[in-house]
Amino acid sequence: MDSTETQAATQKNDIAPRTVTLRNKIGYAMGDVGNNFLFDMGQLYLLNYFTDQVGLPSAAAGTVFLVAKIWDAFADMSVGTWIDNRTNISKRGKFRPFLLWAGIPLGLLLIANFTTPNFSVTGKLIWAYLAYMLFGTCYSISNVPFGSMIPTMTRNSQERSELASWRQAGSNLGLMLATIGFMPIVNLLPNEQTGYTVAVVVFAALGVICQWISYANIKENYSAPAKQKVNKKDLKAAFKSLLKNKPLITLSIVNLFTFSAFNLKLAVQVYYCKYILKDTAAISWLGFFSIGMVFVSVFLTPILTKRIDKKYVYMLGCAIWAIADILGFFMADNTFLFVFFTSIAYLGDGFTSALNWALVSDCVEYGEWQTGIRSEGMTYSFFLYFRKLSQAIAGFVPGVVLAWVGYVPGQTQTAGALLGIRGLMFLYSAVLSIATIILMYWAYSLTEKRYGAIVKDLLNRRGDEKVNSVQMTN
Structure with missing residues (x-):
């Protein structure tokens, strides 16, 4: 690290060296392209597939998501515990082999x-229950290690923000391609049900390939000593340490808000385009422009976090999101306005999504500093537990609301059903965005200044040779 880089790191309250290459960042982004090819099929199209293709009642289809995602949440915690306590770690690393x-x-x-x-x-x-629950369990085995990797790739706070942004860029690219490309494939086939299956086969194959590309191009630069013995007392202490981690708990709750809002919008947008706009082609336009705006926020996030605390960039994103959705509820009566307001909302959401992975990595260091227990996998799986609960809510609420307002698949909808679809698309996310701003302001205390002091104290405790050498050059 040269003197300019060292000075910049010091000014950022960041004394850890930079260890991640451009190839590593691209590889990490490709991992989330693959994750989203695999995962977003369920979030975008499975509810509509259940109701309009398979013929399941709306409320029953929504309950599949509720039960499966609650199951997934516990699966994540079990996977995280298993990963943290693995003792037979190969040269491939602790987390990479799962990809x-x-x-x-x-x-x-x-x-x-x-x-x-x-x-x-x-x-x-x-x-539906068996297939979706098994899929969720397998996804946990793949995704919990992937998300747990950032602390092992770098200890540099700014570099973690950059990695989180690259990951979000990959996520957004996967979501954009899934949104743009899925329905055209469906429409090529003689009937929609066969089209859904063929489109999913295409994206499943691409998702696996992207995960393998990621595996080949990322690297774990730091590793904790393998644990020699695992006992119930250690596990109990690790779980208790998570409950003492107030920044982690706050971040998990706001993700319950924002991620349920995001995923609910993904599920409901198909219904909005079909029955309010009467324009299914709008789904592809929405995918291109709205997810394209998220790329803008991903590009802006590292720039803003160099000047503004990550906490306040997060809150700024929620403010943009809430304003756009409130306006969209009243004004999005045609394809142009729908795509416009939803794109602005996704711009705001992009700030929160890009920062989540950096913030949860910071919470790993905070937990170790506070309790002396470091548990990347359990911390990430605790955080992911709330994201899975949010996905359960996002799948369950639309099914119940659609049944409540009298939704009938494939038919002209009543005024009440159309109002229900509109409210799900815009008001739900607007309210939860505002709630996130309030909670982050009052409850999230892990500012950049405090994080810098915590990392410095941790590195002094560890006697980190690399960082000590950097400090001596200052």
């Missing part, structure tokens, strides 16, 4: 979700 081995099973299980056999309604529901 390699989980890809194919994950792709096959995704396809199973969109190939419902011609059973009775009860049989179709059983298939």
Whole structure:
């Protein structure tokens, strides 16, 4: 590290060296391209597939998401505990191998979700539950290690923000391509149900390939000593340490708000385009422009976080999101206005999404500093637990609300049903964005200044040789 870089790091209250190359950043982004090819099929299209193609009742289809995602949440915690306490760690690293081995099973299980056999309604529901729960478990085995990697790739706070932004760029690219490309593939086939299956096969294959590319191009630069023995007392202490981590708990709760709002919008936008705009082509336009705006926020996030605390950039994103959705509720009556206001809302959401992974990595260091227990996997899986709960809410609420307002698949909808779809698309996310601003302001205390002091204290405790050498050059 030269003197200019050292001075910049010091000014940022960041004394850890930069260890991540451009190739590593691109590789990490590709991992989330693959994750989203695999994961977003369920968030974008599975509810509509259940109601309009398979013929499941709306409330019953929504309950599949509720039960499966609550199951996933506990699976995440179990996976995180297992990862933290692995003792047989190969040269590939602690987290990377999961990207390699989980890809194919994950792709096959995704396809199973969109190939419902011609059973009775009860049989179709059983298939939906089993297929989606197994998919979620396999996704945890792949995604928990992937998200836990940032603390092992770098200890530099700014570099973590950059990695989080690259990851979000990959996520947004995957979501954009899934939104733009899915329905055109469906429309090429003679019927929609077959089209859904073929489109999912295409994206499942691409998702596995992207995960393998990521595996080949990322690197774990730091590693904790392998644990020699695991006992219930250690596990209990680790769980208690998570409950003492106030920044982690705050971040997890606001993610329950923002991620449920984001995923609910993804599920409802298909219904909005079909029944309010009567323009299914709007889904592809929305994918291009709205997710394109998220790329703008991903580009802006590292620039803003160099000048403004990550906490306040996060709150700024929620403010943009809330304003755009409130205006959209009243004004989005045609494709142009719908795409415009939703794109601005996604711009705001992009700030929160890009920063989540950097903030949760900071919470790892805070937890170790506070309790002496370092647990990347358990911290990440605790955080992911709330994201899975948010996905459960995002799948369950639309199904229940659609049933409540009298939604009938494939038919002209009543005024009440159309109002319900509009409210789900805009008001739900606006209210939760405002709640996030309030909670982050009052409860999230891990500012950049405080984080810098915590990292310095931790590195002094560890006697980190690399960082000591950097300090001596200052």
